[in-house]
Amino acid sequence: MIGIDAVMQLIAGLREAELRHWIEERWVRPEPASEGYLFHEVDVARIRLIVDLRRDLAIDEEALPVVLQLLDQVYALRRRLRAMSEALDAQAPEVREAVRARLLRFTGEDEG
Amino acid sequence: MASRNPYEVLGVKKDASEEQIRSAYRKLAKRYHPDLNPGNKEAEARFKEISGANGILSDKDKRARFDRGEIDASGAERPEQAYSRYRGFAEGAPGEKYEYHSAEGMAPEDLDDLFAFFGRGGRGGGTMRMRGADQHYSLTVDFLAAINGARQRLNLAPDRSLDVTIPPGVRDGKVLRLQGQGSSGINEGPAGDALIEIHVAPHPFFRREGDDIHLDLPVTLGEAVLGGKVMAPTPSGPVTMTIPANSNTGRVLRLKGKGVKRPDGKSGDEYVTLKVMLPESGDAELANFVREWAPRHAYDPRRGMTP
Numbered sequence: 416m417i418g419i420d421a422v423m424q425l426i427a428g429l430r431e432a433e434l435r436h437w438i439e440e441r442w443v444r445p446e447p448a449s450e451g452y453l454f455h456e457v458d459v460a461r462i463r464l465i466v467d468l469r470r471d472l473a474i475d476e477e478a479l480p481v482v483l484q485l486l487d488q489v490y491a492l493r494r495r496l497r498a499m500s501e502a503l504d505a506q507a508p509e510v511r512e513a514v515r516a517r518l519l520r521f522t523g524e525d526e527g
Numbered sequence: 528m529a530s531r532n533p534y535e536v537l538g539v540k541k542d543a544s545e546e547q548i549r550s551a552y553r554k555l556a557k558r559y560h561p562d563l564n565p566g567n568k569e570a571e572a573r574f575k576e577i578s579g580a581n582g583i584l585s586d587k588d589k590r591a592r593f594d595r596g597e598i599d600a601s602g603a604e605r606p607e608q609a610y611s612r613y614r615g616f617a618e619g620a621p622g623e624k625y626e627y628h629s630a631e632g633m634a635p636e637d638l639d640d641l642f643a644f645f646g647r648g649g650r651g652g653g654t655m656r657m658r659g660a661d662q663h664y665s666l667t668v669d670f671l672a673a674i675n676g677a678r679q680r681l682n683l684a685p686d687r688s689l690d691v692t693i694p695p696g697v698r699d700g701k702v703l704r705l706q707g708q709g710s711s712g713i714n715e716g717p718a719g720d721a722l723i724e725i726h727v728a729p730h731p732f733f734r735r736e737g738d739d740i741h742l743d744l745p746v747t748l749g750e751a752v753l754g755g756k757v758m759a760p761t762p763s764g765p766v767t768m769t770i771p772a773n774s775n776t777g778r779v780l781r782l783k784g785k786g787v788k789r790p791d792g793k794s795g796d797e798y799v800t801l802k803v804m805l806p807e808s809g810d811a812e813l814a815n816f817v818r819e820w821a822p823r824h825a826y827d828p829r830r831g832m833t834p
Contacts, residue, residue: 444624444625455621456611456616456621457613457616457617457621457622457624457625460611460612460613460615460616460617461613461616461617461625463612463613464562464612464613467556467560467562468560471552471553471556471560472553472556472557472560473553486562486563486617487625487626489565490565490614490617490618490622490625491622491626493565493566493617493618494618494619494622494623497618
């Protein structure tokens with residue numbers, strides 16, 4: 416975990432006022448600490464993502480929360496999907512095969 | 528991997544303007560940014576190529592050197608990313624802190640909903656029996672109802688409500704599980720449970736600490752100086768309490784057993800902190816008396832406060 420100064424040094428082109436605004440908006444959620452904040456790796460990666468979105472992808476402040484919210488939903492779904500796959504992996508081979516066959520039917524790949 | 532010509536990668540002409548290059552890069556980056564394409568390896572490779580090309584063409588000096596043949600497309604490629612991408616975290620447990628929460632602070636759907644989703648999905652439905660999903664609710668309970676216990680109606684849906692028994696002494700944040708009151712099961716599977724998170728509303732003058740109740744009790748100057756019996760509110764109703772003569776603001780009196788009743792039958796206590804109140808509008812007679820009295824009875828309540 417690192418503080419805000421270390422984050423500023425790590426990420427080129429990031430302004431502190433900007434980062435503080437993102438924290439206020441809860442787009443970035445570092446841990447509050449006695450002096451300022453503590454950032455986990457995931458927070459730093461998220462700041463880089465937001466920097467990319469703002470600079471490289473030209474997404475403005477108005478649209479940013481929509482993009483982040485949709486991304487958060489995608490990743491939440493992917494985490495659940497992963498949990499689902501792990502649960503499936505723990506099943507007996509015939510169960511896995513039955514589920515696989517069923518899923519193929521849903522995606523229509525073995526129809527016709 | 529042989530690097531492609533950066534102009535080809537960005538799909539711009541040799542004489543493209545800075546603005547044309549920026550816009551071409553933006554368009555491609557929007558499409559191939561790895562964090563926007565989780566699980567897509569090709570997007571990652573494409574994005575690397577695109578940023579490499581942009582690294583050359585967006586830099587006047589590097590672009591000129593490339594055009595003169597002094598550097599090749601790979602020579603100026605951005606160094607391998609030294610940091611981990613967001614998607615690497617977001618797909619695992621660390622990403623949970625950015626869990627999407629729907630409006631009104633509702634609990635995020637848990638795995639149960641995924642099963643419900645799969646069970647609902649579909650063509651013809653399966654024949655697997657599945658337990659219904661648990662449903663999460665929150666219920667705000669009156670301070671006194673939380674201490675004394677109560678029954679309270681919870682609206683689950685416009686046409687469905689549930690009478691919830693609030694156990695006496697329930698604490699803020701406690702989750703009650705009502706079996707079989709969640710979503711119905713699939714293919715005659717058992718219904719899920721209703722999970723009800725209790726929020727205890729604050730009280731205008733009682734405060735709860737564990738099983739004890741704390742209360743600030745205003746008393747008159749007369750009661751403070753001479754002592755006497757006063758009525759003190761407790762969660763189970765007012766009781767008579769004796770105030771010793773010469774009681775100051777801040778004096779704490781204990782009413783044994785007047786706190787929160789515990790499941791084992793014992794109870795916490797109520798702690799009453801006295802607060803001496805002068806008459807609300809200045810009292811001339813009192814002022815005259817104190818003017819006479821004070822000089823002859825000097826005392827220093829701030830002794831020991833000198834730094």
